[in-house]
Amino acid sequence: MTAPSAPIGSQQLARRAGQIVLVLGRHLVRAGAATAVRQVTPRRLRRGHAHAVPALLAELGPFFVKGGQLLSTRRDLLPPALCRALGGLTDRVPAPGREEIRAIVESVHGPEHDWPFTSVDWAPVAAGSIATVHRAVLRDGRTVALKIRRPGIAATMATDLRLATAVARCARWVPSLRRVPAEEMVGQVGGAILRQLDFALERRSLHVLRKNLADLPGLRLPLPDDALSTDETVVMEFMTDLGRFRPDALDPEARREVVRTVLQAVYRMLFLDGTVHCDLHPGNLYLTGQGEVVILDGGFVVQLPDHVRRLFGEFFLNMALGRGRRCADITIESAAVVDPDCDVAGFRDRVEKLVAEATLAVSKDFNLAEFAPKLFQAQRDFGVYAAAEFAFPLLSLLVLEGMVKEFDSDVDFQSEAIPVLFEAASSTPASLPGSTTWPA
Numbered sequence: 001m002t003a004p005s006a007p008i009g010s011q012q013l014a015r016r017a018g019q020i021v022l023v024l025g026r027h028l029v030r031a032g033a034a035t036a037v038r039q040v041t042p043r044r045l046r047r048g049h050a051h052a053v054p055a056l057l058a059e060l061g062p063f064f065v066k067g068g069q070l071l072s073t074r075r076d077l078l079p080p081a082l083c084r085a086l087g088g089l090t091d092r093v094p095a096p097g098r099e100e101i102r103a104i105v106e107s108v109h110g111p112e113h114d115w116p117f118t119s120v121d122w123a124p125v126a127a128g129s130i131a132t133v134h135r136a137v138l139r140d141g142r143t144v145a146l147k148i149r150r151p152g153i154a155a156t157m158a159t160d161l162r163l164a165t166a167v168a169r170c171a172r173w174v175p176s177l178r179r180v181p182a183e184e185m186v187g188q189v190g191g192a193i194l195r196q197l198d199f200a201l202e203r204r205s206l207h208v209l210r211k212n213l214a215d216l217p218g219l220r221l222p223l224p225d226d227a228l229s230t231d232e233t234v235v236m237e238f239m240t241d242l243g244r245f246r247p248d249a250l251d252p253e254a255r256r257e258v259v260r261t262v263l264q265a266v267y268r269m270l271f272l273d274g275t276v277h278c279d280l281h282p283g284n285l286y287l288t289g290q291g292e293v294v295i296l297d298g299g300f301v302v303q304l305p306d307h308v309r310r311l312f313g314e315f316f317l318n319m320a321l322g323r324g325r326r327c328a329d330i331t332i333e334s335a336a337v338v339d340p341d342c343d344v345a346g347f348r349d350r351v352e353k354l355v356a357e358a359t360l361a362v363s364k365d366f367n368l369a370e371f372a373p374k375l376f377q378a379q380r381d382f383g384v385y386a387a388a389e390f391a392f393p394l395l396s397l398l399v400l401e402g403m404v405k406e407f408d409s410d411v412d413f414q415s416e417a418i419p420v421l422f423e424a425a426s427s428t429p430a431s432l433p434g435s436t437t438w439p440a
Contacts, residue, residue, distance in 0.1 A: 013159060013166075016156070016159045016163060020163075023056070023060055027052065027055070027056045030052075053068070053085060053086065054085050054086055054088050057086075057089060058094055061160060062157055062160075063157060063160040063161070063190075065093055065128075065129035066129050066193055087282060089129070093127045093129055094127070095124050095127040095132050096150055098122045101122060101132060101148055101151075104149065104232050105120065105146075105148065108231070108232050108233060116138055116139060117136045117137060117138060117139070118137050118138070118139055120134055120135075120136045121135040121136065126283065126296075128283060128297070130149065130150065130153065130299060131148055131234075132150070133145055133146065133147050133148075134146045134147075135238060136235075143238045144225065144235050144236065144237065144238050145236050145238045146233060147199070147233060147236070148232065149199065149233070154197050157193070157194055157197065158194065161191070161193075164190055165186050165187060165190070167186075168183040168186040169183050184388045187388070192278070192302050193300065196300055199230070199232070199233065199234050200229075200231065202224075202301070203224040203298070205275065206223075208301075209221055209269075209277065209298060209301070212269070212272075212273045212275060213268060216264060217261075218258075218261040218292050219292065219293050219295070220239065220294045221294070221295050221296075221298070222237040222294075223236060224237075239294050241289045241290075242286040242287070242288060242294060243289065245286055245293075245403065246282075247406055250287075250291065250407075252408075254291050256408050258291060258407055259404050259407045261293050262280070262285070262400065263400075263413070263416045263417070264420070265293070265295075266396060267416070267417050267421075270312065270316075271309065271312075271313040271316070271420050271424040272420060272424050274304040274305075274306065274309040275301060276392055276393060276396050277295065277298070277300065278301070278392055278395050278396045278399065279297065279300035279301075279399065280295070280396065281399060283297070302392045304389065304392065307334075308387070308390060308393070309393075311333065311334045311390075312390060312393045312394075313424050313425070314326075314330055315331070315334075316417060317421040317425070318330070319355050319358065320415070320418055322355060322356065323355070324351055324352030324354065324355030324356055325351075327351055327355050328347060328350075328352060329348070331347075331375075331379065331384060332344065334386065334387055334390065335379075335386055335387065336386065337383075337384075337385040338383060339383025339384075341383070342383045343382055346382060347379075347382040350378045350382070351378060354371065354374050354378065366412075366413060366414065367401070368397055368398060368401050369401060
C-alpha cells in the first residue's frame with residue numbers, strides 16, 4: 001500500500017491549505033519586488049515570470065508539478081518561453097538530498113552490505129514529480145535504473161487530493177456548475193495521479209504495455225525487475241543511447257516515422273487495448289540514436305472500461321468521417337448527467353456544425369486543443385456533462401498533440417487513426433452488452 005495509513009484530519013488539511021497560500025503569496029511578492037526594482041521591458045518581464053513559474057509549481061508540490069508537465073507540451077496554446085521553462089519540470093524537478101534518498105533505499109533493503117547493488121549513483125539521471133531515477137549496478141554486473149519514490153510524498157498528495165475534492169464540492173453552490181460532476185471528475189483524475197505512487201501497479205503496467213506494443217517496430221519500453229523492486233523503488237532495465245524527444249537532428253522522413261510510431265502506439269492503447277499511458281511528455285519519451293522511440297515511465301497509466309474505449313473510438317471515427325450527428329448522439333449516450341430540459345435537437349445541431357468545421361479544415365490544421373473546448377462549451381450550454389472516465393483518453397491526446405506537431409506540422413491525426421479504428425470496430429462483437437454499432 002502506498003497511501004498513508006492514517007486518516008487526514010481537518011488540522012492537516014488546514015495546515016496544507018495555509019502552506020499553499022503562503023507559497024503563492026511569497027512568489028507573488030517576490031515577482032512584484034523584482035519588477036519594481038528593475039527597469040525591464042515587457043518582453044524581459046514575461047520571460048522572467050515564465051522562469052519563475054516552475055519554481056512556484058515545484059514548491060507547491062507534485063499535484064501542481066504534474067499540471068505544469070502537461071502544460072509544457074502545449075506550445076500551440078502557451079508562449080514558447082513558458083513552455084520551455086515548464087519543460088524543466090518533466091525530469092528536472094529539484095531532487096531531495098542525498099541522505100534522504102539513501103534513507104529510502106536503506107528502509108527497504110537494509111544496511112548497504114545487504115543491498116542487491118554494488119553501487120548507486122546518488123546524483124539522479126532524472127528527477128520527476130513522484131520519484132528520482134538513479135543509475136545503479138547489480139551484483140551480477142548489470143546496469144539498471146533505480147527509481148526511488150520521494151520521501152513523504154504519499155501524505156502530501158493525498159492531502160492535496162482532499163483539498164481539490166473539497167473545492168469541487170463547493171462548486172455545487174455555483175448555479176452554472178450545479179450539474180457538473182466536478183467532484184467525480186476530481187476523484188477520477190486525482191485518483192489516477194495518486195495511483196502513480198503504487199510502484200507495483202507501475203511494474204504491471206510496464207509489463208502490459210510491453211506485451212501490447214511488442215510488434216510495433218521502432219518502439220521500446222524498459223523491462224522491470226519484479227524480484228528486486230519494492231513498494232518504494234522500481235528496478236528496471238537501463239536504457240542506453242537516449243536523446244531528448246526533439247526533432248532537431250532528424251531529417252523530414254525520420255520525423256514522419258517517429259510521429260507515425262508514436263501515434264500508432266497511442267491509438268492502439270486507446271482503441272484496441274484500453275491500457276492508456278496518459279503522461280507522454282518529454283520526460284517520459286526519448287529517442288535513441290537509431291531513431292527508436294523509448295517510453296521510460298509507466299506511472300500514469302489507466303485501464304479504460306470497455307464501454308469507454310468503444311464509445312471514444314466510435315466518436316473519433318465518426319468525427320474523422322464528418323458524421324457530426326452520430327458524434328452528438330455518442331456524447332449524449334456516454335454522458336454522466338443530461339439536464340431533463342436539455343434541447344437535444346439544438347445540441348445535435350451544435351455538435352454537427354463543430355464536426356463539419358473540423359472536417360472542412362485542412363487535415364494538418366485540425367487542432368484538438370481548439371476543438372475540445374468548443375465541444376465542452378456546447379455540453380455546458382445544453383447541460384450534457386461527460387463522464388469522468390472520458391478525461392483520460394482525451395488527456396493522452398492533448399498531451400501528445402503539441403509535441404507531435406513539432407516533429408511534423410503536416411501530420412493528419414485523424415487519417416492515421418482510421419486503420420486502427422476499423423481494426424477495433426471489426427474486433428468488437430456486436431452481441432456484447434452495451435456494444436455500439438460502428439459505421440461500416
